[in-house]
Amino acid sequence: MDLPDRVHVDEVLPRDxxxxxxxxxxxPKKVALVDDLVATGLQSVExxxxxxxDVVPNLRDAGDLFTALDRRSGVEYxxxxxxxxxxxxAVTAGVDGIDALVTVSDAYARQNQGMTAAENLDxxxxxxxxxxxxxxxVEAGLATSFFCPYEGPVDPERTLDVAERAVAAGVDAVSFSxxxxxxxxxxxADLLSRADxxxxxxxxxxxxxxxxxxxxxxxNAVTAMREGVRRFDAAVCGLGGGIVFPxxxxxxxxxxxxxxxxxxxxxxVETGVDLDALLELARQVRTDLGVEPWSHAxxxxxxxxxxxxxxxxxxxx
Amino acid sequence: MDLPDRVHVDEVLPRDxxxxxxxxxxxPKKVALVDDLVATGLQSVExxxxxxxDVVPNLRDAGDLFTALDRRSGVEYxxxxxxxxxxxxAVTAGVDGIDALVTVSDAYARQNQGMTAAENLDxxxxxxxxxxxxxxxVEAGLATSFFCPYEGPVDPERTLDVAERAVAAGVDAVSFSxxxxxxxxxxxADLLSRADxxxxxxxxxxxxxxxxxxxxxxxNAVTAMREGVRRFDAAVCGLGGGIVFPxxxxxxxxxxxxxxxxxxxxxxVETGVDLDALLELARQVRTDLGVEPWSHAxxxxxxxxxxxxxxxxxxxx
Numbered sequence: 001m002d003l004p005d006r007v008h009v010d011e012v013l014p015r016d017x018x019x020x021x022x023x024x025x026x027x028p029k030k031v032a033l034v035d036d037l038v039a040t041g042l043q044s045v046e047x048x049x050x051x052x053x054d055v056v057p058n059l060r061d062a063g064d065l066f067t068a069l070d071r072r073s074g075v076e077y078x079x080x081x082x083x084x085x086x087x088x089x090a091v092t093a094g095v096d097g098i099d100a101l102v103t104v105s106d107a108y109a110r111q112n113q114g115m116t117a118a119e120n121l122d123x124x125x126x127x128x129x130x131x132x133x134x135x136x137x138v139e140a141g142l143a144t145s146f147f148c149p150y151e152g153p154v155d156p157e158r159t160l161d162v163a164e165r166a167v168a169a170g171v172d173a174v175s176f177s178x179x180x181x182x183x184x185x186x187x188x189a190d191l192l193s194r195a196d197x198x199x200x201x202x203x204x205x206x207x208x209x210x211x212x213x214x215x216x217x218x219x220n221a222v223t224a225m226r227e228g229v230r231r232f233d234a235a236v237c238g239l240g241g242g243i244v245f246p247x248x249x250x251x252x253x254x255x256x257x258x259x260x261x262x263x264x265x266x267x268x269v270e271t272g273v274d275l276d277a278l279l280e281l282a283r284q285v286r287t288d289l290g291v292e293p294w295s296h297a298x299x300x301x302x303x304x305x306x307x308x309x310x311x312x313x314x315x316x317x
Numbered sequence: 318m319d320l321p322d323r324v325h326v327d328e329v330l331p332r333d334x335x336x337x338x339x340x341x342x343x344x345p346k347k348v349a350l351v352d353d354l355v356a357t358g359l360q361s362v363e364x365x366x367x368x369x370x371d372v373v374p375n376l377r378d379a380g381d382l383f384t385a386l387d388r389r390s391g392v393e394y395x396x397x398x399x400x401x402x403x404x405x406x407a408v409t410a411g412v413d414g415i416d417a418l419v420t421v422s423d424a425y426a427r428q429n430q431g432m433t434a435a436e437n438l439d440x441x442x443x444x445x446x447x448x449x450x451x452x453x454x455v456e457a458g459l460a461t462s463f464f465c466p467y468e469g470p471v472d473p474e475r476t477l478d479v480a481e482r483a484v485a486a487g488v489d490a491v492s493f494s495x496x497x498x499x500x501x502x503x504x505x506a507d508l509l510s511r512a513d514x515x516x517x518x519x520x521x522x523x524x525x526x527x528x529x530x531x532x533x534x535x536x537n538a539v540t541a542m543r544e545g546v547r548r549f550d551a552a553v554c555g556l557g558g559g560i561v562f563p564x565x566x567x568x569x570x571x572x573x574x575x576x577x578x579x580x581x582x583x584x585x586v587e588t589g590v591d592l593d594a595l596l597e598l599a600r601q602v603r604t605d606l607g608v609e610p611w612s613h614a615x616x617x618x619x620x621x622x623x624x625x626x627x628x629x630x631x632x633x634x
Contacts, residue, residue, distance in 0.1 A: 266531070309466075
């Protein structure tokens with residue numbers, strides 16, 4: 001199977017994973033978490049979001065958190081930004097990069113950001129103004145690239161219209177987000193093939209942000225790798241999900257970092273991440289945050305985990 | 318993406334799912350379960366195993382169960398068989414087909430069946446003798462086709478040696494089993510490509526039996542569909558796993574039928590199964606058996622489930 005030799009995993013637990021939690025995690029604990037994540041070999045972390053503090057109270061310490069980070073060289077500490085004010089705060093805080101939230105579906109933009117999709121594109125222009133002045137790279141994270149939790153399926157050409165508009169506005173990279181976790185390998189291959197035709201996958205440094213509501217996130221990741229995509233967001237313990245999603249829908253989380261890293265390891269695709277260290281951290285996160293992750297690797301579902309459980313090698317091994 | 322128009326889902330809950338349960342399910346309840354499964358559109362059910370009653374006590378009622386079944390025309394009611402005695406019992410019970418258990422790994426054959434892999438092939442010959450006399454088709458289910466829980470990775474050429482031997486002995490079909498749930502898309506594509514070269518995938522009516530220990534079962538299924546495989550085992554609620562596997566390894570179950578059916582529906586691949594009816598049955602199974610399935614569709618992870626949870630269509634929908 002034709003897969004990339006290496007993929008880049010961008011860890012989004014501190015932003016996407018924590019934003020939905022009932023309890024607010026104290027800043028020093030977030031600092032330690034980011035450092036622990038980087039210690040496993042992850043080279044890129046979405047540390048927080050510069051959202052309105054009333055809208056996402058769990059991330060209201062975004063500026064303080066960046067100030068308190070113990071940064072390592074070679075690691076990219078970036079943040080989600082929804083609008084100009086957020087961009088200004090992010091630049092002041094010294095982010096390495098901005099992930100501009102650009103929602104394709106109008107209904108989701110209204111629910112999640114209190115603006116229309118058209119207003120969201122205006123906000124992108126404003127974010128780019130601020131980022132360009134500061135010399136900070138911007139990735140457009142295209143929310144609801146496949147499916148809107150309020151409208152249903154999203155036309156891929158609509159998604160690509162938005163992507164094209166973002167590229168024309170000057171973003172450095174594009175990431176297609178399965179916000180609702182309802183993508184499937186056919187839709188992923190179709191969108192990526194259309195994106196390659198209209199924009200060039202390499203030209204826009206295409207990435208994927210995969211939620212796993214339908215259980216197809218890893219299938220989607222493998223499909224995308226076969227199409228040549230080499231950048232994937234993921235969250236330790238698979239935490240995450242839109243702040244406006246109803247509680248109780250436990251599977252809306254991101255693809256677990258430990259599962260995608262384990263899958264890559266099985267398939268001979270390098271990630272630079274130490275799986276054992278990552279699993280140890282995932283166990284710690286599970287305990288610290290009191291969560292019950294839908295994470296196969298964490299549940300023992302790795303070759304090493306299974307051999308340990310059976311006591312293998314067996315009688316002949 | 319090039320996928321089959323239609324795939325055949327073989328439901329294995331009554332055998333693979335029930336064999337590991339702590340409590341024994343009474344025969345009339347099994348009869349009702351099989352009937353409920355068939356009512357959702359499933360056209361093939363692995364009803365039980367004709368194993369030694371001391372080894373798999375939960376399935377000791379195999380003969381009585383077959384007698385009590387209310388069979389519908391067009392549906393294949395078949396059973397797993399480990400040896401000649403099992404085949405004789407299965408024929409007497411009137412099975413439509415025999416799934417001969419043929420284990421590739423020596424260590425697993427010893428642990429699971431108390432015989433060597435070589436003795437297992439002799440047992441296959443004996444099963445075929447009995448089945449041929451009765452005019453009943455036999456599928457070889459190749460356990461540990463990818464990974465042995467006691468030995469680790471299994472050489473694909475070793476798996477194909479066993480498959481070739483089974484075909485030479487006269488089996489009508491071959492199913493490759495990810496018994497340990499440690500297959501990945503690369504290994505699946507590699508094994509299937511080698512199998513096509515050595516045996517012909519269509520010639521052996523190749524199928525897959527996918528456990529989901531590592532979370533890649535759906536990715537493996539999609540990969541296999543792209544290679545032209547059209548037969549997949551699955552279990553409602555994703556129950557299942559080898560009887561010798563340690564307790565507590567919750568993810569060793571089969572790919573959930575509701576998840577593979579939902580995935581097929583999303584991708585436009587027909588299964589003939591009514592997803593709504595299947596989900597209703599899965600909810601009932603969850604309650605009746607008191608299990609907590611790792612099943613995304615059952616947790617609400619379908620387009621309909623998500624729109625119901627959000628109350629969508631939203632303000633603009």
